[in-house]
Amino acid sequence: MKTIKFLAFVGLLLSLTLLTSCKDDDPMILPEPADMYTLEDQMGRPAINTVFVTSAEKDDFNQTIPSEQGAAFATKFQNQLLALNAGYTTNALGMDAATFTGALATDVLTVATSGTTTFFDGTNVLTGRRLADDVISVELLLIFGGPNGMENPGLTDDHVDANDKAFLTTFPYLASPH
Amino acid sequence: MKYIKLISLFALIGLTIWAFFPRQPLVQTSDYEIYLSPEWLAEEVARMDTQIDFWQKKLDAAPRNQVYLQKMAGLYAAKFKATGEISFLHQSDSLYEDLTARFPANVGVLHALTANAISQHQFKAAEGYVNQAWEVGEKKFASSLLMTDVALERGDYNLAWEKLNEISTRQHFDYFIRAVKWQDQSGNLDKAVDYMERALALAKTSKKKTLINWSLSNLADMYGHQGEIKQSYDTYLEALAQNPSDMHSLKGIAWIAYSHEKNTEEAKRILHFLQEVHPVPDYDLMLSEIAAFEGDDKRAAAHLAKFVAAASRPAYGKMYHTYLSPIYGEEMDDVALALEMAEAEVAERPHPMSYSLLSWAYHLKGDSKKALEVLTDHVIGQTEEPDAILRAGILFHANGMAKEAQKYLLEAQDAAFELGPMASQEIADYLRMPMARK
Amino acid sequence: MKKKNLMAACALMLMAAAGIVWAADHIDAPAVSSTSADITDYYAFQSPDNNDNMVFVCNVQGLLDPAATQAASFDENVLIEFNIDNDGDNVEDLVIQAIVKDGELSVYGPVAPTVTGVQSEIVTTGTVSTAAVTPYGSAPVIGTENGMKVFAGPRDDPFFMDFAQFGEILAGNATGFNDPGSDTFAGTNVLSIVVEVPKSQLGTAATLGTWVEAKRKL
Numbered sequence: 032m033k034t035i036k037f038l039a040f041v042g043l044l045l046s047l048t049l050l051t052s053c054k055d056d057d058p059m060i061l062p063e064p065a066d067m068y069t070l071e072d073q074m075g076r077p078a079i080n081t082v083f084v085t086s087a088e089k090d091d092f093n094q095t096i097p098s099e100q101g102a103a104f105a106t107k108f109q110n111q112l113l114a115l116n117a118g119y120t121t122n123a124l125g126m127d128a129a130t131f132t133g134a135l136a137t138d139v140l141t142v143a144t145s146g147t148t149t150f151f152d153g154t155n156v157l158t159g160r161r162l163a164d165d166v167i168s169v170e171l172l173l174i175f176g177g178p179n180g181m182e183n184p185g186l187t188d189d190h191v192d193a194n195d196k197a198f199l200t201t202f203p204y205l206a207s208p209h
Numbered sequence: 210m211k212y213i214k215l216i217s218l219f220a221l222i223g224l225t226i227w228a229f230f231p232r233q234p235l236v237q238t239s240d241y242e243i244y245l246s247p248e249w250l251a252e253e254v255a256r257m258d259t260q261i262d263f264w265q266k267k268l269d270a271a272p273r274n275q276v277y278l279q280k281m282a283g284l285y286a287a288k289f290k291a292t293g294e295i296s297f298l299h300q301s302d303s304l305y306e307d308l309t310a311r312f313p314a315n316v317g318v319l320h321a322l323t324a325n326a327i328s329q330h331q332f333k334a335a336e337g338y339v340n341q342a343w344e345v346g347e348k349k350f351a352s353s354l355l356m357t358d359v360a361l362e363r364g365d366y367n368l369a370w371e372k373l374n375e376i377s378t379r380q381h382f383d384y385f386i387r388a389v390k391w392q393d394q395s396g397n398l399d400k401a402v403d404y405m406e407r408a409l410a411l412a413k414t415s416k417k418k419t420l421i422n423w424s425l426s427n428l429a430d431m432y433g434h435q436g437e438i439k440q441s442y443d444t445y446l447e448a449l450a451q452n453p454s455d456m457h458s459l460k461g462i463a464w465i466a467y468s469h470e471k472n473t474e475e476a477k478r479i480l481h482f483l484q485e486v487h488p489v490p491d492y493d494l495m496l497s498e499i500a501a502f503e504g505d506d507k508r509a510a511a512h513l514a515k516f517v518a519a520a521s522r523p524a525y526g527k528m529y530h531t532y533l534s535p536i537y538g539e540e541m542d543d544v545a546l547a548l549e550m551a552e553a554e555v556a557e558r559p560h561p562m563s564y565s566l567l568s569w570a571y572h573l574k575g576d577s578k579k580a581l582e583v584l585t586d587h588v589i590g591q592t593e594e595p596d597a598i599l600r601a602g603i604l605f606h607a608n609g610m611a612k613e614a615q616k617y618l619l620e621a622q623d624a625a626f627e628l629g630p631m632a633s634q635e636i637a638d639y640l641r642m643p644m645a646r647k
Numbered sequence: 648m649k650k651k652n653l654m655a656a657c658a659l660m661l662m663a664a665a666g667i668v669w670a671a672d673h674i675d676a677p678a679v680s681s682t683s684a685d686i687t688d689y690y691a692f693q694s695p696d697n698n699d700n701m702v703f704v705c706n707v708q709g710l711l712d713p714a715a716t717q718a719a720s721f722d723e724n725v726l727i728e729f730n731i732d733n734d735g736d737n738v739e740d741l742v743i744q745a746i747v748k749d750g751e752l753s754v755y756g757p758v759a760p761t762v763t764g765v766q767s768e769i770v771t772t773g774t775v776s777t778a779a780v781t782p783y784g785s786a787p788v789i790g791t792e793n794g795m796k797v798f799a800g801p802r803d804d805p806f807f808m809d810f811a812q813f814g815e816i817l818a819g820n821a822t823g824f825n826d827p828g829s830d831t832f833a834g835t836n837v838l839s840i841v842v843e844v845p846k847s848q849l850g851t852a853a854t855l856g857t858w859v860e861a862k863r864k865l
Contacts, residue, residue, distance in 0.1 A: 068862035087346030205802035205860025
């Protein structure tokens, strides 16, 4: 009984000290705002964070700059790939798990300055991303489809192949809002 | 010398005129008359209904689509905030509960459940949800913010402090408003106002009207706390300019009309409008106080009975326990219920304000020893909320502790505007009243 | 006793009333307001309209229904930065920085950044191209300066996916997609920033490494 009371007293003291110390030196005083901007969100290729980063690490991935992503996340991406598809061997691009996730872990979208722009059209790979590219089906195919794209047929295509509104042929290309 | 005399004379005349000239009251009907129209809220609700229709059509085609369900749940919560109709909040909750059962790792849903639970004063449930979100690990920034909110309500100041300091991006509206809460509960009102002003500045550059309005109406409350009534009034008006259906700011103006200017007719007119468009129990409580101030005990009792009936509806759960406990204890002669509610409130929200209720309930029960014990262990020195300070003063007075009674009654007197004219009267009475030394 | 009771009753009533405005009834804080910096999508492609140009698109604030679109606005504390790497080290050599101030989009660059990585400052030594933010329901307002085209405003969300079914699969509630699928984003809008820039301003690499960032003002 005495102990309990004593503990309660200590607890009270703690919270009081806390409040008092705050009153004294206000550790929350902030530096004068500079004209700097700090990273909150980033993106290279579509849906990479959604698919390959675990919930616990999404925040960290978002705060890791691309030049450091490969080293920090390649193994984790590989684990996640095998968690999604335990039977993964290689994919339609002939990449084994380590090669595939090693390439994906650095979330940078490569864009060719000439030739065809496409996410993947069967011939060209990752020469950019057009509005109409069915990027999700491409990614699903590479994750689940196996070497010839025939494995896991229920998972290789979401069967949504195009946008609900036609894109424009001229700037700004995106369709007017609904 | 002559000039000095002349100047003094002018000064004297000036002072006399200033003292006797009828001053313009602060509250001018023309400043806000435009907002006393049901159309503003109707417009807002119509817009929300358009949105609800939009997502409902999508849901009709895909009833289990979690994205649409989440949108819908968010809209119902917003509709509760706008209309005060509690059933919308329950609708929101039940959608979120289904979603979290199907998608336990959806942090957005867990955060929304936390916010809904806080709205319903279910702080234990809120704690559970936000801890779950923290465990999942995504969106830790938002989890830290909500954990700060919950810890402050749960009286866990060490955790609140820890969570607040975990937040690294500090030029952030979300951070500033938690810093406001921290400073406010630490009794540093001036610092709290400073942070709130920074939050407002950021809200203005974010261009989000809801945030600007929210910041302004809270800032207006805080200026009132500081006793800056004109600034408070002007800021409520600014808030209303951002959101013409801002009931909180209209209520604030009604309070200024009543408490600061004793203009009960105008206060009642605003409150009657609010009752008409925004059916929450709260307004009857203020109307009851105003009636009592006007000396109409019968009307005061009627409003109080209406409040109790509405606030006791099962749909509200524990939302109004803070008000109901003392009312049951005093007005309804049901001290047992008052104590039960206060104890439940302490379990849900072990915060100095809840302990103040508990100590008061013991006092009503006639258990002075317990009342004083709870008061000194959990209230004194831990909150500056005028309600708690006033209760402490009265309690010390009732127990013949003259020095303490005077200290807290005088402190409560400083908050005359917030406590209202009836309290000021009572405080004065208590301060004059002789008491038996114990 | 009776008198004391009455006194206390009065005191109580007013205390309860005082609480209405000031005490426990502070309006709940908005839980989290900061979703305005959430990037929903990023696109980079050669202009279908002019082979000498490259187009960059960044979308924020997804899943806007029409009424929400009408009310939506860019957060003016948030900088959208397109990063371009020319030498394959995944560090930005050029940036295109887009920010809205008082309803007007300003696009700085392409220009070499003064700092790389997590923090940025706006580089004003290069070009700046501007356009008023296009209001909902209006024809696109296009800024044309420095050989560039710039746009900011609400658009149809160009993304399409059965996102809901994918979520069911990830959560273990389903084993595969439906055929036909259902485009979760159909009928919804986003806020878009679109920049078209001459390839000649982007260096000489045959392949650019690109990514986009949303950065909040410190």
